[in-house]
Amino acid sequence: MELQHNSDMPLLGLYLKAGTSSNWTKLPPPLFSKAVIMLIDALRDDFVFGSKGVKYMPYTTYLMEKGASHSFVAKAEPPTVTMPRIKALMTGSLPGFVDVIRNLNSPALLEDNVIRQAKAAGKRIIFYGDETWVKLFPKHFVEYDGTTSFFVSDYTEVDNNVTRHLDRVLKRGDWDILILHYLGLDHIGHISGPNSPLIGHKLSEMDSILMKIHTSLLSKERETLSPNLLVLCGDHGMSETGSHGASSTEEVSTPLLLISSAFERRPGDIRHTKHVQQTDLAATLAIGLGLPIPKDSVGSLLFPVVEGKPMREQLRFLHLNTVQLSKLLQENVPSYEKVLNLQSRNVAHPSSGWSEVDHLLLLGTVGHVLSLGASSFVEEEHQTWYFLVNTLCLALSQETCRSYFLGDSCEPPRAFHVERHPEGAIVTLRESMGDEGAEPVSEGEGPSQPKTRRGHKQWAVLASPWLVLICCRLLRSLNQTGVQGAHRPDFGHWLTSSEHKVQLSGLAALSLLAIFMLVQRGCSTVSKAALALGLLGVFCYRAAIGNVLFPWQPDNKSITKGIIEARFVYVFVLGILFTGTKDLLKSQVIAADFKIKTIGLWEIYSGLVLLAALLLRPHNLPVLAFSLLIQTLMTKFIWKPLKHDAAEVTVMHYWFGQAFFYFQGNSNNIATIDVSAGFVGLDAYMEVPATLLTVFGTYVGPVLWASHLAHFLSSATSSGSALRCACFCYALICSVPVATYIILVTALRYHLFIWSVFSPKLLYEGMHLLITAALCALFTAMDQTGHTRMYMKTDTLS
Amino acid sequence: MKDSDIKKLFYMHLLCIFSIILSTFIPSFFLENFSVLETHLLWLCICSVSVTAINLLLYFVVKPNVSSKRSSLSYKVARFLKCCIYFLISCLFLHVIFVLYGAPLLELVLETFSFAVILSTFTVVPCLCLLGPNLKAWLRVFSKNGVNSIWENSLQITTISSFVGAWLGAFPIPLDWERPWQVWPISCTLGATFGYVAGLFISPLWIYWNRKQLTYKNN
């Protein structure tokens, strides 16, 4: 099914949904009282619209350019032979090649068609011309004169046989439809080709006949006061050798001219010739004559024909066409419902789903990559990330607003809307359908959900981007970083100064509590206990090394290295990580549901959080807490309700991970690496553990966000492809900046700041790439084992 | 939609652009050492006032929407007061957004606020003139397929381009070129101004190019 009118698309989906239940299927009155169809065999489009038309068909050209008419180039489907074309014109369906064989011996047409409908409606039809029609529609015409098309060498008699009746018939008024099929032009083509001088003569003859019919119709109209319709068309074109049957452009392009006083145009109204399908004529004729559209018609109403009507009637005509098409679809496509859903989704997202957020994500990534070429942008990279993350939050806020304010307006049933205010409803419905994909919350929750609860959640959805923005702003003032801002006073320095130890202790305790509250919800009871003890251990460790105050601590207690406390925490970290890994393995060996896998991933994630809490300096514990808070907010109120896809979520995780890298006080300068993380719980310097701990301590942000991503995707979607897609996106988005940066650095190797700015950044990027590679390898391994399990499962089943 | 409407729109926009240009050059005849960069705040004030004035003037002269059914004086006053309140709220709202974007909270408050004022002059004042203090209409205009006339269409374009200009104006701030215009918020205000001017130029042209495809509910 092909739809030519883009403007109808949203309406189509709407009507498919609005359903056939409404009483709109009742037929409207006819638009035209009489119709004359003048079919000229083998009339090619350029005979009318080209230079030949201007030269030999002056009256037609005048009507086309200035008169009350609509002109189209109608594309005929091959085979371009007369009989299948007549069928296509009258049934609106696509005849197959079998009809070529039947062409010589045409049996009566069994399919539903305009002629049959017209006869059933009591219309009186007169036919003169090619006798194929008489064979196709026996007993349909009240008067007819068939001329045989067998004597191809004759091109005057065949047409005179048609024209001789004309004067008499036009004078009489006792008919409703007059069909004339002129064969002469086709015969000339077969004899001497499209460039023969005979063609010109024939076209002039046809032009004068058209003029005769048109003036007669106009004079009739003056009596009856209702418009008539005159259709000039060809059944097929003519190739350069004058034959037809194949599918070259010359053979399939035919003119289609609809002339009626109903198409009156204002001065200055320029109408362009549109390209349509030949099959569209059947539906248009049926609607024009107030008949049911033939059942098998695949054409769509030629919209200009009804353009002059009031909006309500236009809608009604489109509705009729749509109901007929959807019935046809229902009968012929077994998976109709599926197709329908697909259709309405296409209607909902005409631009293939690239939202503003997607554009922002793409542009932001490109902008960041480009910014790496300037030394000051490398020095101040945190600014770039903060800026991008803020903009992302605003874009998300816009998205939530749109889904909230416009998604709500489609609550009442749609059919109702259409019935009441057809004009205003189109716009509202179009809007609400446009946002259907982003319709918030309601879908997963079901309609039984109490309204107040839903209202709360809506408000939470609306507020969460702003909360995230506020969190980011607070974190930003916690640690000043970069070159220009490093010396500025910040909240972190204020906290670490010795006179504010009490405040620091309070904040650290609060943050640890918040971390526990946010992380415990996904853990098993054992891990919950381990987590609580571990976080307590973190505080004890910080108290032991003198960073924070412990409430019941004797004042004179000397400061130790806190080795016991730190190792106590390590034990819990390893324990939680081990439980998580065990759960993961279990989910892969035993064919259990995804729940265990999700829990296992969350436990690994919480183990990492605990380790991060131990390694981060106490004034950075709020960074960790806020990171968890943002993750929770985004998961609950943004990603799940707004149904972002895996790629979008991945890029957002990456951006937040990068932002948190800088929130914790890192920069692209080697000096900001916190080496103390490498000595936590160690007596002396041990190279391997110290390096690992330092690296983890530095890259806490990206690592935690990546592991959160893994958990989110495995919990939100049950399909394995999401994780694979995310893994691919993550690898791509990490490696593109590195690759570009290496090229840039190679180009800038004689730059003044190569050692002070560009090389440290290269080191950071290299390390980041290594971590990403490790994470991606882990993702893939998990995914792979998941797949083997699936195959094993199917094997045992079969 | 008629071509004459587009022409009218174009001339109105030219007037707006002209008012911005005037506000940068005229004061230097009356005030000593006036320049856009040195006395930035003063320029912002003058520019904001002149753009608001020209918008109001054009609104009263052209009256693109003739739908004021009630025209009692008290109604008009209430409407005007509501507009003022909306303008103030939008300034505060933008100020909050700038702070969230990283503008200093306590220092340079006046500078940040004047940036908020100029940006809301470029965006909210035309909205108030055209749509009035009617949040539903605002939502409609700034949602997809919601515009009803070329005035609303051009409003959409100028508003978006002003915001994008301000957004792009923030990029040069971290660069170490040490230029006077890199100081907060000069690059952003300049960006917003250029964005607004560009929007004023582009919107009639864009509407002119797309006049075939554009269909409005009312016309």
Ligand SMILES: [Zn+2]
């Ligand atoms: Zn033929």
Ligand SMILES: [Zn+2]
């Ligand atoms: Zn032929």
